[in-house]
Amino acid sequence: MSVVKMENAEKHYKVGKVDVPALRGINLSIEKGDLAAIAGPSGSGKTTMLNLFGCLDKPTGGKVFIEDHDVVTLSPDQLAEVRNQHIGFIFQSFNLIPVLTAFENVEFPLILLKKDGPNARRKKVMNMLAEVGIAELANRKPSEMSGGQQQRVAIARALVKSPDYVLADEPTANIDTKTGHEILHLMEEMNQKMGTTFIFSTHDPQVMEHARRLIKIRDGQVESDER
Amino acid sequence: MTLSALAVAILFLIIFDSYFKGLNLKTFEKIIDYETAHIKIYAQGYKEDIDNLPLEKTFDPLKIIPILKNDPEVKSVTPRISFRCTLSNGIDQLPAVGLAVDPVQDENVFTMKSSISQGEYLMGSSTELGASTEEAMAIGADLAQDFNAGIGDTLTVLARTKYSTFQALDLKIKGIIKSDDYTIDANSILITLALAQKALDLGKGVTEVDVRLKDPERIDLFKKKYFGRFPGSEIWTWKEVAEDVMAHSRSHDRGKNIVFFCILIIALVGISNTILIAAFERTREIGMLAAMGMKRGQIVGLFILEGTMIGMVGSALGCLAGFLLVVFWTTRFGFDLSFAMKSWGYIGFRSGVFLGAWNPELIPEVFIFGVVVSALSSIYPAWVASRMEPTEALRKY
Numbered sequence: 322m323s324v325v326k327m328e329n330a331e332k333h334y335k336v337g338k339v340d341v342p343a344l345r346g347i348n349l350s351i352e353k354g355d356l357a358a359i360a361g362p363s364g365s366g367k368t369t370m371l372n373l374f375g376c377l378d379k380p381t382g383g384k385v386f387i388e389d390h391d392v393v394t395l396s397p398d399q400l401a402e403v404r405n406q407h408i409g410f411i412f413q414s415f416n417l418i419p420v421l422t423a424f425e426n427v428e429f430p431l432i433l434l435k436k437d438g439p440n441a442r443r444k445k446v447m448n449m450l451a452e453v454g455i456a457e458l459a460n461r462k463p464s465e466m467s468g469g470q471q472q473r474v475a476i477a478r479a480l481v482k483s484p485d486y487v488l489a490d491e492p493t494a495n496i497d498t499k500t501g502h503e504i505l506h507l508m509e510e511m512n513q514k515m516g517t518t519f520i521f522s523t524h525d526p527q528v529m530e531h532a533r534r535l536i537k538i539r540d541g542q543v544e545s546d547e548r
Numbered sequence: 549m550t551l552s553a554l555a556v557a558i559l560f561l562i563i564f565d566s567y568f569k570g571l572n573l574k575t576f577e578k579i580i581d582y583e584t585a586h587i588k589i590y591a592q593g594y595k596e597d598i599d600n601l602p603l604e605k606t607f608d609p610l611k612i613i614p615i616l617k618n619d620p621e622v623k624s625v626t627p628r629i630s631f632r633c634t635l636s637n638g639i640d641q642l643p644a645v646g647l648a649v650d651p652v653q654d655e656n657v658f659t660m661k662s663s664i665s666q667g668e669y670l671m672g673s674s675t676e677l678g679a680s681t682e683e684a685m686a687i688g689a690d691l692a693q694d695f696n697a698g699i700g701d702t703l704t705v706l707a708r709t710k711y712s713t714f715q716a717l718d719l720k721i722k723g724i725i726k727s728d729d730y731t732i733d734a735n736s737i738l739i740t741l742a743l744a745q746k747a748l749d750l751g752k753g754v755t756e757v758d759v760r761l762k763d764p765e766r767i768d769l770f771k772k773k774y775f776g777r778f779p780g781s782e783i784w785t786w787k788e789v790a791e792d793v794m795a796h797s798r799s800h801d802r803g804k805n806i807v808f809f810c811i812l813i814i815a816l817v818g819i820s821n822t823i824l825i826a827a828f829e830r831t832r833e834i835g836m837l838a839a840m841g842m843k844r845g846q847i848v849g850l851f852i853l854e855g856t857m858i859g860m861v862g863s864a865l866g867c868l869a870g871f872l873l874v875v876f877w878t879t880r881f882g883f884d885l886s887f888a889m890k891s892w893g894y895i896g897f898r899s900g901v902f903l904g905a906w907n908p909e910l911i912p913e914v915f916i917f918g919v920v921v922s923a924l925s926s927i928y929p930a931w932v933a934s935r936m937e938p939t940e941a942l943r944k945y
Contacts (some may be wrong), residue, residue: 377839377938398843405841412942416836433841478840 324387324486324518325374326350331382332369332541343369345541346383351486351520356512358521358532366541367522368490374520375408375488376400388485405433409479409517411489415471417463423450423474424459430482449477452514453507469500473507480511486518493525505531550822550922551862557815558866558918559873561808562911566874566904568804570882572797573905576786579793581659582729584786585626586767587759592782594755595789601630601645603710606753612778616759621770623762624656627754629744633707635737637695644691645736646707648744657760660738665689665726667699670740681742686723688733697721705737709749717747812921819925823855827933834933835941844934851930852923859922863915871911878904 332344344366351357351374359367372378373385376392379400385392387403395403404410409430417426424446431442450456453473463471472492479487489508493501509531511517521528529535537544580586589612590598591605609627616625629648634641647660651672655661661669664686671682685705687697697703698721705717719739727733745751761770767785774783787794827834837847882903 372939401841401843410839
């Protein structure tokens with residue numbers, strides 16, 4: 322079953338007077354439970370593809386479907402709602418809110434969802450922090466944590482609302498190799514345990530090794546798609 | 549920084565208002581203590597012609613003063629005659645305003661006696677109202693200086709009588725007046741009521757009766773009580789008599805409001821700018837919030853809420869600092885501008901120390917205004933923040 326699908330998706334950017342094609346005619350479907358890596362050199366279109374998968378942007382041509390809804394027809398607020406309900410994000414630079422504690426950062430998506438009361442939220446957050454192995458750091462702020470710990474908080478934040486899929490843009494780029502390996506192992510665990518679909522963008526061979534599906538992209542086109 | 553800018557703006561507003569109010573109160577006190585008291589009674593038609601100080605329009609105070617003295621609201625009453633005259637030392641001549649007073653009654657209503665800085669005050673009769681015909685005068689200090697005259701010197705007072713004939717009186721200077729009312733010091737002489745009545749052919753007539761009330765807030769009700777009760781006379785409150793001063797005060801208030809408006813506009817621009825800079829510094833955070841599913845309206849609401857919270861804290865700090873400064877400093881010590889008073893022509897005051905006045909009503913007004921200004925200042929930056937494209941925002945590292 323597909324969680325997100327591109328049909329002949331294209332994305333062009335205007336750089337001054339020049340029209341730059343970032344993606345050309347992408348046909349790709351991400352299945353539930355996938356642990357997929359999108360790999361390619363700089364400028365290949367990885368981030369653009371991830372932005373389309375994440376409903377952060379709309380294609381200039383073709384379609385992107387999330388649960389059979391074509392995102393091209395959605396307004397910015399509707400796209401925000403889709404992200405809120407269905408998608409989790411893990412960023413290269415963690416992007417935690419610096420004035421909030423680990424607990425509050427992980428709780429934030431649940432507050433936006435408005436589905437649970439305070440007690441239910443508290444339970445979900447503590448469970449998720451325990452799952453990622455940092456329950457004892459719940460009251461610490463990001464400035465009081467290492468890079469690896471911050472990325473664990475970011476993973477917990479992405480997963481706490483049980484999204485349909487999680488997008489991770491170069492999740493190990495800002496941490497050391499050993500910690501990066503731990504983070505990837507954690508995401509594998511979440512994928513197996515919770516059945517969460519992960520889509521990485523990366524040019525890190527270590528990340529590619531952990532992926533069960535490797536999508537190579539070059540010059541805005543899918544070069545290969547291997548499982 | 550936004551918070552401190554707002555707090556400082558609020559602080560300035562409160563101190564500025566305190567000084568404006570203090571200046572107004574000082575002006576009103578001066579007018580009441582030296583010129584108008586709380587209530588004035590004139591002959592009918594006198595006020596319309598007051599610039600000429602017409603001696604044709606006088607009345608018998610003994611028909612009015614006993615009635616007023618029996619009123620429990622009245623603290624003290626005194627009759628006066630105001631007249632135009634010319635002073636001469638035989639060489640130079642200067643115009644002046646003559647004030648004829650009953651020395652005993654007058655000191656209960658006005659503060660002339662306590663303003664005698666050299667020599668003595670005029671002598672009055674304690675048994676009979678206005679009986680003293682002492683042939684002496686007290687003179688304003690600056691007027692005396694113009695003649696290079698001092699205690700014991702004689703000046704000639706030239707005045708027109710009620711029947712427009714001329715009268716000249718040679719009067720010895722008994723006292724020098726140095727008051728907080730510069731116009732008194734520069735223009736006035738003081739003689740006894742009986743002397744003026746005799747010299748100016750007024751019989752028992754006076755040009756005014758002045759009343760000091762126990763409760764100054766009741767001037768309008770007092771006037772209403774006695775309106776029309778004294779045939780041939782008219783009753784006026786001090787605010788009506790000093791209408792030019794009141795108009796000046798109103799224009800001061802308008803000027804003050806313009807200054808306040810400018811201060812708040814500056815604060816609004818400053819706050820808006822600071823929040824806008826903060827929004828740009830938090831671009832990546834805003835991108836992350838949008839990525840997590842925060843809608844544009846929610847982002848706008850977040851920034852406006854932050855701006856409002858800053859406004860509440862900044863306004864509270866400004867109000868607290870303003871309260872402390874006004875209550876413990878401006879109302880007690882004020883600003884001493886004595887060094888500049890002479891070059892400014894004393895701006896109506898002798899004393900150069902200006903105290904502030906505590907205005908408690910201003911605090912909640914200014915607090916609410918500060919919060920509203922902060923909230924409004926946040927709207928544009930909030931709108932800018934909400935319009936950031938998540939992809940662009942997230943790209944900024």
